[in-house]
Amino acid sequence: MTRTAVVAGVGPGLGESLARKFAAEGCRVALFARSTEFIEGLAADLPDPGEGLAVTTDLTDVEAIRDGFEAVREAFGPVDALVNNASAASWTGLMDASVEGFEESWAVNGRGAFVCSQEAVDDMLGADGGTVVFTGATSAVRGRGGAIGFTAAKFAARGMAMDIAQEFGGEGVHVAHVVIDGQIDSPGDRERHPDRGDETFIDPDELAETYWHLVERDDVGTQPFEVHVTNGPNPSEFI
Known part of the structure; x- marks a missing residue:
């Protein structure tokens, strides 16, 4: 079966590995x-036998997201798999956070994932089902202090994933939430944290294998909802 997949939020690191x-x-x-x-360079460089389509999309823009899905349908047909992988962080606590920063985190992690999920699930209900995977974080399951915008948005996305799973699980739509409890290895993070050892980073290629296992199980009746990935003891101190 050839699937059409949308990875919403692609950059060096996990997004690239997923693609x-x-x-x-x-x-x-x-x-x-x-x-x-x-994304144009990555789309042209994807391994066979897959095909790539670069869709320049601001995931805070509702109409841009909807236009993006129309572009995917025109090129590839209905969507079978969606990964809500975009993330925006407001790394400030309650008294230092701005309304604008709080809303930006919500616009990407919450509203953007909501609109992407609406578009993808609509396709899946008209076909043979499919899979929606949300990229979560430590902050999706417990507050860390000092990151109120990010925490609120990630909690919201996890709740949204649960709700979609309960509403559409019986109709062949598998929804999963991946708690990434650690720092994903990427060139930018390596530069920002040159003093950290390899053991403190999570390999994005290994993560992508986990996501793929969730997608390829879309015809199995009993589905996992949440996968918790860690890089060892006390991983949250590295986030």
């Missing part, structure tokens, strides 16, 4: 991000 893994498994992969140059 490459899904393409290697034969998916037609649409890459949503604001960084046109990066």
Whole structure:
């Protein structure tokens, strides 16, 4: 079965690894991000037998998201798999957080994932079902203090994933939430934290394997909802 997958939120790190893994498994992969140059280069470089489509999309813009899904349907047909992978963080506590920063975190992690899920699930209900995976974080299950916008948005996304799973699980739509309890390895994070050892980072290629296992199980009746990935003891101190 050839699947059409949308990865909403693609950059160096997990987004790139997801795109490459899904393409290697034969998916037609649409890459949503604001960084046109990066996603166009990645779409052209995806491994066979998959195909890539770069869709420049601001995931805070509702109409841009809907237009993006129309572009995917025109190129590849209905969507079978969606990964809500975009993230925006407001790393400030209650008294220092601005309304604008709080709302930006919500616009990406919450509203953007909501609109993407609406578009994808509508396709899945008209076909043979499919899979929606949310990229979560430590802050989706417990507050860390000092990151109120990010925590609120990630809690909201986890609750949304639960609600979609309960509403549509009986109709063949598998929804999963991946709690990433640690720091994903990416060039930017390596530069920001040069003193950290390899053991403090989570390999994005290994993470992508976990996501793919969730997608390829979309015809199995009993489905896992939540997967918790960690990089060892006390991982949250590295987030």
